[in-house]
Amino acid sequence: ILNVEQSPQSLxxxxxxxxxxxxxxPSSNFYALHWYRWETAKSPEAxxxxxxxxxxxxxGRISATLNTKEGYSYLYIKGSQPEDSATxxxxxxxxxxxxxxxxxxxxxxxxx
Amino acid sequence: EAQVTQNPRYLITVTGKKLTVTCSQNMNxxxxxxxxxxxxxxxxxxxxxxxxxxxxxxxxxxxxxxSRKEKRNFPLILESPSPNQTSLYFCASSxxxxxxxxxxxxxxxxxx
Numbered sequence: 001i002l003n004v005e006q007s008p009q010s011l012x013x014x015x016x017x018x019x020x021x022x023x024x025x026p027s028s029n030f031y032a033l034h035w036y037r038w039e040t041a042k043s044p045e046a047x048x049x050x051x052x053x054x055x056x057x058x059x060g061r062i063s064a065t066l067n068t069k070e071g072y073s074y075l076y077i078k079g080s081q082p083e084d085s086a087t088x089x090x091x092x093x094x095x096x097x098x099x100x101x102x103x104x105x106x107x108x109x110x111x112x
Numbered sequence: 113e114a115q116v117t118q119n120p121r122y123l124i125t126v127t128g129k130k131l132t133v134t135c136s137q138n139m140n141x142x143x144x145x146x147x148x149x150x151x152x153x154x155x156x157x158x159x160x161x162x163x164x165x166x167x168x169x170x171x172x173x174x175x176x177x178x179s180r181k182e183k184r185n186f187p188l189i190l191e192s193p194s195p196n197q198t199s200l201y202f203c204a205s206s207x208x209x210x211x212x213x214x215x216x217x218x219x220x221x222x223x224x
Contacts, residue, residue, distance in 0.1 A: 032210045043202065044155070046212035089154065098162060098209050099145070099170055104154035 004092045006103035013080050014111050020076045021106040023090030027071035034100060035064055035075055036089040044089060080110040114139045116216035118203050124222045125193055133188045133219050135203030143206045144186040148199040161186055193223040
């Protein structure tokens with residue numbers, strides 16, 4: 001079983017602050033890294049799927065970077081808004097595996 | 113509308129009473145999977161299917177069965193439910209194993 005770690009476990013920020021969190025994953029035999037946004041009482045929704053070392057993807061105020069050699073990805077949120085409050089999940093897929101392994105998530109609360 | 117549907121959404125049952133949670137997707141996706149979500153543990157994969165008639169165990173398959181007789185359906189079967197299977201269950205589908213996962217609305221199961 002891959003070990004996918006996310007930090008911090010939870011985070012409170014003020015509206016307007018920028019923030020970032022980390023996903024670390026085994027770098028050997030890497031294939032893909034996913035980020036999902038999961039709001040309370042809803043289902044997880046995909047933010048990014050990243051495969052190449054150095055990849056940087058952006059969707060509005062949210063962006064992500066990927067370092068496959070050292071096994072980490074950062075998710076950045078610029079100018080956080082209360083509607084960004086959610087749990088952010090990352091998941092890793094290795095080349096030999098046929099299943100995603102999820103981290104336990106970072107729970108973000110943006111205070112107005 | 114492209115979607116993944118699950119039924120039932122909520123279920124309270126008793127130990128040992130067989131149950132099935134249905135999952136259906138209308139996106140012609142090849143890859144489907146079942147996850148359970150427990151507090152502090154994130155999403156853990158139960159079973160997955162690469163295509164029709166091809167299923168494999170995930171990280172926590174004990175006590176569960178699945179079948180993939182048609183591309184669109186991937187039911188989860190609990191032959192003899194036990195209280196430790198009380199959880200929130202998600203079905204997901206994706207075009208390929210590496211593609212972004214589309215999640216169903218979730219099924220909250222309580223086994224007394």
